[in-house]
Amino acid sequence: MGKMVRARRYSGIVANITARKGLNLQLEIDACYQRGARRFVLSGEFFPERAKNSLIELQYDSDIVIEASSKGAALNGSYQVMHVVLIREGRVTLRGLDICHGTTRKTGLWQKVKKGIPRASIYNFIDGPGIIVTGKASAIIEDCNVHDNDSFMCGAGISIQQHSAKGPVRLIHCRVFNNRAQDTGAGIDVLTPGSFLAAESCTFDNNKSNLLLPGVHRNGQVSLFPETFAELNDCTFICSKAPAVDFHQRSCIYMRDTHFVQPVKMENQVKKAGGIPLNILYIFCHLIIGAYAMIRYLDSAYPWITKERSSVLGQMRTRFLTKHRVTHSLVS
Numbered sequence: 001m002g003k004m005v006r007a008r009r010y011s012g013i014v015a016n017i018t019a020r021k022g023l024n025l026q027l028e029i030d031a032c033y034q035r036g037a038r039r040f041v042l043s044g045e046f047f048p049e050r051a052k053n054s055l056i057e058l059q060y061d062s063d064i065v066i067e068a069s070s071k072g073a074a075l076n077g078s079y080q081v082m083h084v085v086l087i088r089e090g091r092v093t094l095r096g097l098d099i100c101h102g103t104t105r106k107t108g109l110w111q112k113v114k115k116g117i118p119r120a121s122i123y124n125f126i127d128g129p130g131i132i133v134t135g136k137a138s139a140i141i142e143d144c145n146v147h148d149n150d151s152f153m154c155g156a157g158i159s160i161q162q163h164s165a166k167g168p169v170r171l172i173h174c175r176v177f178n179n180r181a182q183d184t185g186a187g188i189d190v191l192t193p194g195s196f197l198a199a200e201s202c203t204f205d206n207n208k209s210n211l212l213l214p215g216v217h218r219n220g221q222v223s224l225f226p227e228t229f230a231e232l233n234d235c236t237f238i239c240s241k242a243p244a245v246d247f248h249q250r251s252c253i254y255m256r257d258t259h260f261v262q263p264v265k266m267e268n269q270v271k272k273a274g275g276i277p278l279n280i281l282y283i284f285c286h287l288i289i290g291a292y293a294m295i296r297y298l299d300s301a302y303p304w305i306t307k308e309r310s311s312v313l314g315q316m317r318t319r320f321l322t323k324h325r326v327t328h329s330l331v332s
Contacts, residue, residue, distance in 0.1 A: 013037045016069070019044030025075075026056050029066075039065040042073035042097070051080045055102075059088035059137075068096035077102035077129070077149075084149070085131045091167065093140040094131075100145070102129030104152040105182075123191060126152040128159030130179065138167035147178045154223065155189035156181040157207065160197055168196035168229075176221075177205035182212040184246065185223030193227035205238040220246035224253055232258050 015032035017025070017040060025046050032040065048055050055075055058064065067073075075097055077084040084102040085094065104126045124134055130149035133139050146157045156179035160169050176187045186207035190197045209219035221237060224230055224247035236259045237244035244260055247253050 014039045014041060016041045016043070018042075019046045019073075022049055024049055026054075029056060029058075033060060033064070038062055039067070041067055041069050042075075043069040043071050045074040045076055047076050047078050048080045053081065054083040054086035055081050056084075057086040057088065058090065058092050060090045063091045063093070065093040065095065066097070067094070068098075072096070072098070074098035074100065076100055079103045079150070081129075082125070083128055083130075083132050086128075087131070087133045087137045087139055088135050089137050091138045091140075093142065094144055095140075095142045096144065098145045098147075099130055100148045103150040104129045105150050123153070123159070123161060127155040127161070127189065127191065129156060131158045132161065133158070133169050134161045135163055136165050137162065138165050138169060140170045140172070141174055142172040144174050146174065146176045149179045151179070151181040151183075151186070154181055154183045154185045155191065156186045158188045159185075160188065160190045160195040160228075161192045162195040163192060164194065165196070168198045171197070171199040171202050174199070174202045175205070176202065176207060179207045180211060181207075181209045181219075184209050184219035185221075186219075187221040189223045189225070190228040190230055190251075191225050193225075195228045197222075197224075197228075197230040198233075199231070199235055200233045201235070202232075203236045203238065204244065220244055222246075224248060224251035226250040228252075230254070232256070234258070236261060 013032075013036045015029075015035075015037035017028050017032070019042070023046070029040055046055065055077055056066075058066075073096070075084050077100065079101050081102055082104050084099050124132065129151050130146045131139075131141070132155070141158075149156045151159075157176045158169070158171075162169070179186045181189075185191075186209040187204045188197060188199075204221045207221040209221065209223075222230065222232070222245045224245070226248045228248075228251045230245075230247075230251075230253045232245070232253070232255045234257045235255075238261045244258075245253065245255075
């Protein structure tokens with residue numbers, strides 16, 4: 001268990017946790033929390049001990065702080081977790097961490113991961129391989145690197161899916177780079193109505209969106225969906241072939257002292273008030289992807305559906321062959 005100390009400048013118990021082979025970071029944090037710790041200082045690089053839903057899942061009643069020690073700390077999903085950091089409840093502060101290598105694109109993981117999936121929405125499942133903030137949770141992410149995460153759909157770096165949250169997801173002096181999304185918001189997507197992003201002095205670099213249908217829809221590094229909010233102060237966007245920000249006409253965005261670095265021209269950075277354009281091909285592909293994702297989700301969460309579906313199809317085939325007196329060899 002992590003070493004418990006009482007800090008002079010912090011009103012509570014601090015848990016110092018050092019990475020080691022085979023360590024289950026989730027169990028370590030839970031145990032320290034039960035003993036009264038509300039601040040967790042991590043040292044070293046933490047990996048998942050097996051394929052699972054998240055490296056750490058945070059849903060505590062009290063506010064907690066997870067930060068890197070002076071030696072640094074990394075949360076590395078090793079492309080074996082759906083989400084590196086999953087924040088469900090409470091207010092969480094992440095400080096000085098390197099958060100990387102989460103993926104929602106490996107469908108093999110969908111069959112291995114069981115815990116928490118039935119109660120989650122489909123976007124909790126396929127978005128947010130780096131960090132995902134859901135429900136009433138809010139977060140302060142400070143001086144963190146969020147990079148090299150790969151999303152099946154949107155929000156590869158950070159996905160904000162708040163519902164009646166008490167505060168925004170606030171980014172301060174963060175670097176979000178080299179994340180990949182098949183659709184939009186490779187860096188950050190602000191998805192559910194009422195979600196709020198506030199970013200200050202952050203850098204967004206080489207986050208690649210729209211990998212599924214390149215050229216069909218110019219999706220951005222940061223994307224806002226209907227009835228969401230974002231405030232970007234003193235942020236910098238670098239090396240993106242897509243717009244820096246794309247937003248729906250029923251979303252609200254405020255930008256101040258935001259910088260756009262070549263080779264992308266300023267006039268191509270921000271989509272105007274017309275919102276996100278739609279076309280038939282785009283909608284059709286979304287429906288196909290959504291149906292495929294839902295089928296895989298149901299197969300992994302409820303295996304009996306697959307068995308019953310196979311049984312029903314077998315009965316239908318037998319009835320057809322009997323009715324039309326066709327032998328098995330003629331149709332196989």
